[in-house]
Amino acid sequence: MIQIKTIEEYHLAYQKSKNNPNEFWEEIASEFVWKSKWTQVMEYDFLKGHSVWFKDAQLNITENCIDRHLAHNGTKIAIVWEPNNPSESGISLTYNELSLKVNQAAAILKKNGVKKGDRVCLYMGMIPELSIAMLACARIGAIHSVIFGGFSAQSIADRLIDAQASVIITCDGAFRGDKVIPLKSVVDDALNTYQLIDKVIVVARTHTPVSMIKGRDIWWKDELQELEKEGILFVEPEPMDAEDPLFILYTSGSTGKPKGVVHSSAGYMVWAHYTFVNVFQYESQYKHFCTADIGWITGHSYIVYGPLSAGATTVIFEGVPTWPDAGRLWDVVDKYQIDILYTAPTAIRTLMGAGLSFFSDKNLNSLKILGSVGEPINEEAWHWLDTHIGKGRCPIVDTWWQTETGGILISNLAGVTPSKPSFATIPLPGIFPILLDENGHEITEANITGHLYIKQSWPGIIRTTYNNHHRCVEAYFSTHKGYYFTGDGSFRDENGNYRITGRVDDVLNVSGHRIGTAELENAINSHAGVIESAVVAFPHAIKGQGIYAFVVVEDSQFTQEHSPLDIVATVSRLIGPIAKPDKIQIVKALPKTRSGKIMRRILRKIAEGELDSIGDTSTLLDPKVVEEIIQNVV
């Protein structure tokens, strides 16, 4: 485990990653188990959106996340699973047990015809079988595509069609607080649209009644029983080329359709591992608790692949921070004596609002490192976390990164490099950020905000968007040629600390979840009677950003039977409950320029309540439209 332990070592590592990247990465990569070594450390061409790391090497990530730990750490706990309901017992799996389960799951997939390169979709709750299924796919070289449980049948169908998946693994249902989400039934609806699925493998969790279609739907436990009869305990790990895809994860961008971000086998592994051990200053006895859902990139990199590659004990929590009460997260910390807690500002703000009584009787003394991810953390939340949870003795890492980056790019290293509230601070070794102005000129001055780009490739960078490389080049490598465009704005202080100010494209960040405005508008416009719409963000005390939709409807619509709530229902059906607008304002018209372009800037100001800074409206086709909207703000 190559770890930076002092600020001097950080500067040396950063310089080396700049001046001698081949040697720098070779040393880090040499710690892993390879089936054959690389012929070249890296090659990249940002003009073509092309990156290759550890060229020609072969490996299997599961040998690095599981097999290599068995000799010395086989009896160490790999996964701690804490169920939704505190009265139900949790489960702990040692590395030996995880190995057996992953091998068995790999055998189930093989028996059901899954081969290297096939796409397997996982639509499951937060149970150990989800990470077991991911690792089982990786073991046999199948590409997993995890879909978050808050997405609708239509969203699943869109992803299945794009990935041309052949197998789905799901659950009968998922527990989330006091709700049961009928996952299998949502999958069934998706399969009315996409019919090329060979098998649906169902894990029993909630015992919700489910329909099981003969020849297509099978129970995970029945498959396991058969394997046990046959005594299959081991599946040979498939040799994977370094650049073979490990997984696809769909994410929203500024266009209407989510993109299938593809990550590689070797580079992603090296990056998830290196960032995990350095940012969190992981030590072998630490228990790591990341509260994200595995359906997002944070769960992939910092519940599953990063921690397991380091031989860590990682917690999977099925529940939500506020159920049965706002002390639930602190229960988990206390129960397992957690060392590293990695969570999101939205969760911190929610728990902050609940008051101090929820953790006054909890022992949080085991905590050593706190982390934040997904959205800017406001100073108030940062200080609350520092004072009340970290008791002033736990470094807080504010980690900035994206689905496309595979792992953390900008963050302080816990207790090694300084933190600064609301700043992600400095780049990791191998990351060379640059701020450009709107015209693509580099901003070299301090204390100025610009658009954040990255100059050079790093091991965990997005390799392509599934089945459509052109889209990848367009979205990430075309805004200013030769740079990776993050879609974020950033301020940089005189010490080179970055403070991410939020998206500069048409992407919202609601509770740390990315949602494209174009995707939302498409869904709203599909609702009967809607003529057109424009969606913008407004500041939300808990979620960071809320969704504000301005909607033009046909006159005859929206009587009592047709209310804005119906629009919410349509969005929920087409995208999923996570994308429900918080506010819908029915308007007569949208503010447009004479050429027909919607002036979102004006709508944003209205949604933010900043009526004084709306600016000049004289270029609008009809300036009166703005007055009408302001008068009826919701």
Ligand code: PRX
């Ligand atoms: O806007 C940034 C914000 O989340 C976006 C990436 O979203 P996603 O791909 O869903 O991944 C989230 C988890 C890595 C970024 O473009 N973001 C992420 N982390 C931070 C952040 N904004 C400010 N500070 C952060 N630490």
